[in-house]
Amino acid sequence: MFKRTCAWDSTHVFEVESEDQFCPLCLNCFHNIYGDLFKSLMTFTEFYADIENIKIAFKYVAKLDAYYKNNILKLAASKPDDKELEMTCLICDAPYSVTQDNKFRCLCPSCTTKYYFLLKQNRNLKQIKELILNLKKVYTDTDQLGEKLLEIINSSNHN
Numbered sequence: 001m002f003k004r005t006c007a008w009d010s011t012h013v014f015e016v017e018s019e020d021q022f023c024p025l026c027l028n029c030f031h032n033i034y035g036d037l038f039k040s041l042m043t044f045t046e047f048y049a050d051i052e053n054i055k056i057a058f059k060y061v062a063k064l065d066a067y068y069k070n071n072i073l074k075l076a077a078s079k080p081d082d083k084e085l086e087m088t089c090l091i092c093d094a095p096y097s098v099t100q101d102n103k104f105r106c107l108c109p110s111c112t113t114k115y116y117f118l119l120k121q122n123r124n125l126k127q128i129k130e131l132i133l134n135l136k137k138v139y140t141d142t143d144q145l146g147e148k149l150l151e152i153i154n155s156s157n158h159n
Contacts, residue, residue: 007051008033024048033058090132091115091149092142106132114146118153 006012007024014026025034038047038054047054084097089108096108106129107116119128131152132145139145 007048008055024051090129090136091145115149115153119149119156122156 001015001017002019002021003013004016004023004026006014006026006029008029009026012026012029014023016023034044034047084099085103087096087098087103087105087108088094089096089111090106091111092108094108094110098105104125105112106125116128119131123131132149135145135148139148
């Protein structure tokens with residue numbers, strides 16, 4: 001048996017059966033580097049002929065990969081998953097979900113479209129909430145509440 005040094009990683013020393021046996025890579029590097037990464041791109045002859053340039057490029061790609069993986073992990077740690085909150089619509093009492101960032105929303109998507117955008121033309125969010133809560137004290141039926149809101153919207157638009 002004859003000892004060889006791996007052309008990919010000089011710290012890898014391996015044995016071959018004869019001195020003239022062509023085997024520039026240890027089995028580990030042959031399978032993990034050439035087989036897994038480069039075999040689909042080039043022949044082994046091409047790989048071995050340009051191994052020094054490939055090693056340099058691989059080193060930079062590995063550094064970039066580590067840099068981006070670390071940044072993605074930091075970003076993921078700094079911004080926890082947006083957990084959804086279950087909310088109840090102030091107008092129709094229907095349940096709906098919002099993210100933590102949108103927990104200020106007080107209306108389901110349907111009521112937002114029907115009423116909020118029209119009310120928003122003349123009022124801020126606090127005023128809209130107060131209006132709805134005050135009307136809910138008088139109108140317990142959702143349809144009546146909706147009709148009254150549309151009446152208010154229409155009268156606001158005509159003034």
